Amino acid sequence: MxxxxxxxxxxxxxxxxxxxLFVSGCTHRCPGCFNAEAWDFDYGKPFDGAVVDELLGLLExxxxxxxxxxxxxxxxxxNQAALVELLRKxxxxxxxxxxxxxxxxxxxxxxxxxxxxxxxxDEMLSMIDVLVxxxxxxxxxNIRLRFRGSExxxxxxxxxxxxxxxxxxxxxxx
Numbered sequence: 337m338x339x340x341x342x343x344x345x346x347x348x349x350x351x352x353x354x355x356x357l358f359v360s361g362c363t364h365r366c367p368g369c370f371n372a373e374a375w376d377f378d379y380g381k382p383f384d385g386a387v388v389d390e391l392l393g394l395l396e397x398x399x400x401x402x403x404x405x406x407x408x409x410x411x412x413x414x415n416q417a418a419l420v421e422l423l424r425k426x427x428x429x430x431x432x433x434x435x436x437x438x439x440x441x442x443x444x445x446x447x448x449x450x451x452x453x454x455x456x457x458d459e460m461l462s463m464i465d466v467l468v469x470x471x472x473x474x475x476x477x478n479i480r481l482r483f484r485g486s487e488x489x490x491x492x493x494x495x496x497x498x499x500x501x502x503x504x505x506x507x508x509x510x
Contacts, residue, residue, distance in 0.1 A: 337360070337417075337418040338359070338360040338377060338381060338382055338383060339359050339381060340359070340360050340371065340407075341358045341380065342355070342358070342387075342390070342391065343355070344394045345400075346404060348483075350401070350404045350466065350483060351483075351510055352399075352400075352401030352402070353400050353401060354400065354436070355395050356404040356405075356406060357403065357404070357405055358371065358374060358406045358407060359374070359405065359407045359409070359410050359415050359419070360376060360377055360380045360408045361379075361407070361409060362440070363375075363451070364409060366473070366474075368472060368477065370472075371407065371408065374407055374408040377412075383418050391403070395426065395430055396430075401433060402434035402435055403433065403434075404436040404437070405435070405438065409440055410437050410460075411437075411439045411446060411452040411457065413452060413454040413456075416454055416457060417456055419456075420463075423435060423460065423464075426463075434465040434466065435464050435466075436464070436466045436468065437467050437468070438484075440469075440470065442470055442490075443467055443469050443492055443503065446461060446469075464494050465494060465495055466491055466493060466494065466506050467491075467494055468489055468491055469489065470486075471486075472485050473488050474486070482508055490503075490505060491506040491508065492504070492506065493507070
């Protein structure tokens with residue numbers, strides 16, 4: 337896997353100060369995408385153990401609320417193995433920090449039949465607190481939305497969704 341960039345102090349992609357990892361590779365190719373250069377799976381730098389260590393170090397301060405995964409597309413099958421390994425380490429070292437993930441796939445696609453589904457998908461979903469799902473749609477772009485770019489995208493509270501057995505949206509008042 338490659339990654340486009342790391343933002344060590346990001347306040348745009350989830351609540352509080354977060355560490356954001358922008359992975360490379362995306363087959364959605366949404367018109368109007370803000371990060372089209374990251375569609376290429378070889379864009380940026382190789383993701384390796386040193387990058388994992390860097391991310392774990394950036395997550396250490398108490399003021400950092402968690403990790404956000406963006407892209408590109410984190411749920412491309414080519415990216416999931418490396419991200420599952422990262423998330424296992426984040427969950428082990430920082431169990432109270434939240435993990436947000438942005439995906440052009442819907443939760444229904446990730447759980448059902450889609451090209452994204454692979455042997456890592458369920459485990460990856462199990463370690464994510466909030467999934468921002470759905471492709472960016474230029475015709476539904478709304479800059480007033482919190483933590484997403486178009487009105488079709490949902491902020492899904494995966495912890496509450498797992499408990500309820502049905503999709504529960506994240507409370508935006510948090």
